[in-house]
Amino acid sequence: MKEPWSLYVHIPFCKTRCSYCDFVTSAEAGDRIPRYLRALEREIEFTARSLVPRDPVHSVYFGGGTPSILTQDQIESVLNTIRANFRLSGSPEITLEANPGDLGADQAERLNEIGVNRLSLGVQSGHDGELWRMGRRHTVADTVQAVSAARAAGFKNISFDLIFGYPGQSQKDWRESLEFALSLAPDHLSLYALSIEDGTALERAVAAGNAVAPSGDELADRYEFALDFLRDAGWNHYEISNWSRTAESESRHNKQYWRQGPYLGFGVAAHGYAYHSRSANIADLDAYLNAVDSCDARFFPPFPAAAETSMQPSQEEMRDEMIFGLRMLREGVDLARFEKRHGIKAESHFHSFIEKHSAGGRVTLSADRKLRLNPRYAFISNQIFIDLV
Ligand code: SF4
Missing domain, CATH: 3.80.30.20 (tm_1862 like domain)
Incomplete structure (x- = not known):
């Protein structure tokens, strides 16, 4: 893909x-x-x-x-x-x-x-x-x-x-x-x-x-x-x-x-997400400078300033894709893309969430498999997303 x-x-x-x-x-x-x-x-x-x-x-x-x-x-x-x-x-x-x-x-x-x-x-x-x-x-x-x-x-x-x-x-x-x-x-x-x-x-x-x-x-x-x-x-x-x-x-x-696409973050406190891994750089300026300056260039350290890198469990990736995707009011979450990325049908995996919030008019699922948040609920979206956590 x-x-x-x-x-x-x-x-x-x-x-x-x-x-x-x-x-x-x-x-x-x-x-x-x-x-x-x-x-x-x-x-x-x-x-x-x-x-x-x-x-x-x-x-x-x-x-x-x-x-x-x-x-x-x-x-x-x-x-x-x-x-x-x-x-x-x-x-x-x-x-x-x-x-x-x-x-x-x-x-x-x-x-x-x-x-x-x-x-x-x-x-x-x-x-x-x-x-x-x-x-x-x-x-x-x-x-x-x-x-x-x-x-x-x-x-x-x-x-x-x-x-x-x-x-x-x-x-x-x-x-x-x-x-x-x-x-x-x-x-x-x-x-x-x-x-x-x-x-x-x-x-x-x-x-x-x-x-x-x-x-x-x-x-x-x-x-x-x-x-x-x-x-x-x-x-x-x-x-x-x-x-x-x-x-x-x-x-x-x-x-x-x-859309949870891959990105790299450079500089103090920057975050990245790629190949199912999240990284967070050192948040203190002097510590960041010292970490990068003291890196040994011969070993090409991949994340020279990372305070933390971790593989993201697939359950969390799927949840994040729903939460961040629903923020996009026009585009919504493309459930066909979701299935291609995770090998799982979101309609089944998040069945109770979709059913509950469709019934309440807070989300809509279109025939072309786009799940969207109703903009009238945008300001209180966190109260809806809590059901995905
Ligand atoms: S102090 Fe904060 S809000 Fe103000 S310009 Fe700098 S980063 Fe932006």
Whole structure:
């Protein structure tokens, strides 16, 4: 069975830390970026020498952190290492996450020139006050300018991330953020419900009574609003948190995860999944650098920075394929593909799940064997997926 591959590259540096963020990222990059990039390229080379994908790579994703704080020459160098070590498909999707404040005309042109063809902008809100409360270092004007620079440079695929439910956000604010986003005509939108994570500035503010966490009902209302708003605007709601202008602008890279296709992750805390095996890289930056630097190149260590690799039991693989597949609202889980991959009919294996949730109108099974989640239940999908665990 032919399966294209995907590569994820983690850039764990940001200029400042946002108030809600608990990602593996460092706001004190100092002079560690060049050393990190050397380690990253070494990890890419080692991995490619021992683990050769059968099929070409059709997506590369620079995520973070804030990959746009790298210079374009640095990004090009990592991309060249990838090109020298992996076979890329004819027209790979190459995405870079960017802070709108980092994207001027020169940067956008250079990124386009070196082969980046999709930008994922951390827009987050259409209100400066909200951006300030979030601890973002960009403004609404930066977003307008970044989109204009990216379009002028030739980018045809631009995605926005937006957050809903930030303390102090009213329904009107949320509607205005969505209107602001659509006024800039992006090709893709990812909408994330705020989640208050341990150890963040926001968690401390909530604990001290300086901010009020959104209730579950408020978050559900915001989501429902977006559902109707974007449907009326003609958007394609293809995954629980993702909408695209057309079927062609769905994120190829993210669909790789939801379809449980093979991918490799490079960099600190990056994850991979290939040949029934999951891997997770060391999550501490210094430990990651030391592990890759001290690897003996003569032995081509396949996962030089892995904290853990493990074969995934087939029961878990099948369960994950159902859970991640159901997230794709348009495509759903292709049960014919499932049968080819696992040698088992999902209709029999997950009979009670399909029967219970079909009867309740929460999932539908079509004549061509596609199992889909009803979008009206998308926001509470975890309560449905619990029956698969
Ligand atoms: S830019 Fe992203 S990764 Fe960096 S601190 Fe903000 S939310 Fe976290």
